[in-house]
Amino acid sequence: MTESRDHDDEADAPEQPRRPRRKGIYVLPNLFTLAALFGGFYSVVMAMNGRFDMAAIGVFCAMVLDSLDGRVARMTNTQSAFGEQMDSLSDMVSFGAAPALIVYEWALKGLGKAGWAAAFVYCACAALRLARFNTNIAVVDKRFFQGLPSPAAAALVIGFIWIMDDAGFREGVKDIPWLVWATWTLTVFAGLTMVTNVPFYSFKDFGLKRSVPFVTLVAIALAMALISQHVPGMLFGLFLLYGLSGYGMYVYRRMQGTPVSVIATSTEEPDERGLH
16 A cells, blocks of 8 residues: 555655756857958947958958858758858858948048048948848848848948058058048948849859859959959958949849749749749
8 A cells, every 4th residue: 555655745746947958069160250250349349449451351261251151050060040040140240340430440430420421321221221121031132132141231431441551551541532432432322222123133043063164263363363462452352342242133123024023922932933
């Protein structure tokens, strides 16, 4: 009788709640994200010390690292919600806050309120662009970006600073009116273009595993040789063309009578017929 009563007491006893399993963090892709974040932070520090050439290099290095973290995560099957949030925060620092602070320190400070207003417009538009990208990622045609990507916008602003610094405009930039207002215009243009609905080609359908004609490799080699002739000027020129390409595509589609929005009405078939 005693043993059966003990068994009944054990059966009636409530089960102890299990401790929730701790979730780990994938190291490899987040190392690339942290390195990109460091690039943005480093660029701000260099700008505070008047080394705008090094600040530009920091931002461009952050761009390269930012393009690698997602690819590494997919290749190693280490995607995670934590990594996605970390990537967005890193982008906001490296391609939102850092370019705004650098361009303000380089040229816009002398304009007073107009200067910091332009820098804030850029920074705010970068935040809005990233928030919209995260919320619309499931319904956007993956062949196109909705608005100018924040790394490309940062390349426009920082690339311009780099070529001017390389041309000898290192000191007294704030006292050169044409250069200050050109910087102001480019900063506002880059910021507002990020939040437009203009379609920009994403190059996501360009697979590295696909076979390509031999001439493609020759063209890549020629492009690398051309860029090496004057890195700041060529990089700025490429991103300037890309920044204008979306407007060209927008006008072309309007003239052809085809839809210009990259928001798909169906998430299963994000092709031209599913656009509105």
